[in-house]
Amino acid sequence: MGGHAFALRNKPLFTPRMPLQIYAQILKSTLNALQQHFRHVASPIEGPGKATFGDVDILVAEPLNPDLDTTQRPTTEVAEALARVLGAVDRIWQKGNPTINLALPWPSSEVSENENPDVTEPAKKYIQVDVHMCPSTTNFTWTLFHAAHGDLWNILGTTIRPYGLTVNDHGLHLRIPEIELTNRNKSKIFLTGEPARVLSFLGLDESRWWTSFGSVNELFEYAAGCRMFRVKLEGEEEDGIGAGDVVGEVEGQEGGEKGKKKLKHNDRQRMSKRPMFRLWIDEAIPRFRAEGRYSGETVSREQVREEAFRAFGIRTEYETRLKDHQLSQHLDETWRIAIKSTVPVVDVDPQFRAASVRTLKAVILGGETFDGEVVPAAKTDENGFLDTERVREFVRDHWRKAGEIGMQQQEEKARKGMEAKAAKRTRASDDDVDEKMTESLA
Template sequence: MGGQAFAKSDPPIPTPRMPPEVYAQVLTQTHAVLRTYFGHVDSAVEAPGKETYGDVDILVYGPFNPTWADLEKGSTTVAETLAKALGAKKYLSQKGNPTVNFAIPWPGQDIEDMTKEDKCIQLDVHTCFSLVSFKWELFHAAHGDLWNIIGSTIRPFGLTVNDQGMYLRIPEIELYDRKKSMIFLTANPSEVLEFLGLEEERWWRQFRSKEHMFEYATGCRMFRVKEADDPNEAEEDMTGEAAAAITHNIDGQEGGEKGKKKLKHNDRQRMAKRPIFKEWIDEFIPRCRERGNFRKPRASREQIQQEAITRFGVQEKFETRLKEWNLVKHQDHLWRVVIKGSIPLDGIDPALRAAATRTLKSTIMEGVEFEGVIPKAATKDEDGFYDIDEVRRFVMGNWEAAGRIGLARQDAKAREAMKVKAEKREKEESDARERKRKEVPA
């Protein structure tokens, strides 16, 4: 199947897969056209061994020529301008989406003579909004499934590479909130490859075969293959994110059926959709295990974490994020476990208990006075942490008094609300009488 962007057009436009010679011809021609409009035009290095291509993907970065001001004067969009220049039969563009899909004639066809049955080629032009993102996307999209392979290698070591850059994950946070655990390191391809121990010059050329690409991936200094099974060793009951979060004794990739169980859910899904990644897991890694290759540990998660912190200068960010996270957890524990959890449940009037929790929370966590004073339990250290034992003692010794105070406050609020409501009703009735009086003829 080819690109599918135009499959639901009215009428549908056929865009079948292309043989390599057609792909190469279209790539060269469209690059030449787009370079007359953009300062930077390129396409990511393709995966090895592809026999057909579904579409043509091109990255561009400005400045666009003619300028946006020139286009606005002529009521023409960038997409319309490029469609004419590329001889496109149709294009698809959505506001806010940096990618425009073009259906361009198959080489040898004239747009004027095309029928609805004639096949086209799907060309996707993606606009980057900075030179940094242009270079990074070229890097990140290179070689097809290679980043899936490298990603499964570096993930247990606390590193993540996505379409924005390389990140270090904080182990204490990632199982609870993966996004908040991520500290940005760099979006510089050279820095990433150097840190991972991969040869940069080789990266920017297409691999001759999948095997050559697999061998390149093993150059990552975090790559290790698990030793052959010990028949007396119990099988680990650990899968997915739990396995990926181990910080000690990372014993290498296993591959095969047992190895699949330790992959993240996303990686297991990739195996079903990405044949090259599946071959890496199902065939290449087991083959390395049989040969006894790559068994020696080359790094630990702790080592990689400290190297990344030092190399990319993120010590302060790392410590601040961890401190903020620990403070949030501390406050949540203080409220749910220490305050609410220290008030008895059995045989207690629910209204009294609810009033006690509200009062104690306002006193300890919000600084409201309790019987005319701020208790010691409400005191925080310089980092914002409470003395848990002191809070627990205060709650257990004062929850009944807090409940009575809370009920009294609640009653006072209710009386005040009733008073306001009565005054409002009286005013409305007074205004109505006044309007009625004015309507009566003299």
């Protein structure tokens, strides 16, 4: 929430940004208090160069106190218990959100920084502490890893995304490009949620990850050390050394004004909101280009995919999901183009045409018989694919017959529906007679 959770309430609390000394003081006391009640307690490593902080983020897992166990008590009760443990004056929890926002009093020992007598500060200041309840030790470790170093994952994300890799709240994933075009979520195959394996696959030093960076430039140098990062040098394409010749389908990064134009919408939004990410695009990459650094050969998307197959054993899952997607696309196109679009529209009664299309779909895709037999056009190969030209030929030759069958089926369905309604009315009438007879005898 960035320290704004309590400012948005009907009765807002003033939670200004904290200077480093106040942040460090509250972080230490909060960690000490929570360590008495949870087996795992930590705060993600902050990004370098921060002078002020909007809130204090804490991760916890494996409660030692039953009052703080969300598996045994409603989260509202856990939020109240957390407030008591930390001495919070208010708390916020929304259903389904694993994070509980707590408002702690600003340390009373702090001397006000406002020395202007003409400006009146609010009477009370508070500090927002966000406690994230992790459901497992595995989730705790991954979240601590994923949240480290501020915008570092935003920076790495722009590097690995062209290679089909994505990191989210659960782990590292490989995307299937053919599925990605229509459904990004379904295109992702989980690789690992182990930080060490992720960093190893990206070519990044694990021991360096778990320590703070002394400066933003240190962080940028670390990010540029990813084995998939490459700077596209000036004049590359003009000299005939296109990005495709060096890294397959993946271009190097340009940064600056030209690089911004190639960013995705979400990344352009990040530039306006995340100063470190903006510096990476505006200054770091252009500097690397000017210095001629990080411009050597790297891997292609195909190489990364093959390495992921070997490292994480997901070849079968990848190929199966791709095959299922291709078959689904094929059947959809067969329905839309080979069947539906082949049945004439001009000078054909719409109701008759709808009956024809419905029958043909049931015969070709649903396995129903046509004149008592399964037609050759409905037979598939060993992978489940139809011969679309044979389907079109069948539709052209039999759409009228299919329409007649469909109309007959529709009429039969309507007749049975009317008979069912009539039978229902008869039963209702008989029930009324029985009820009246019972009342008269009583």
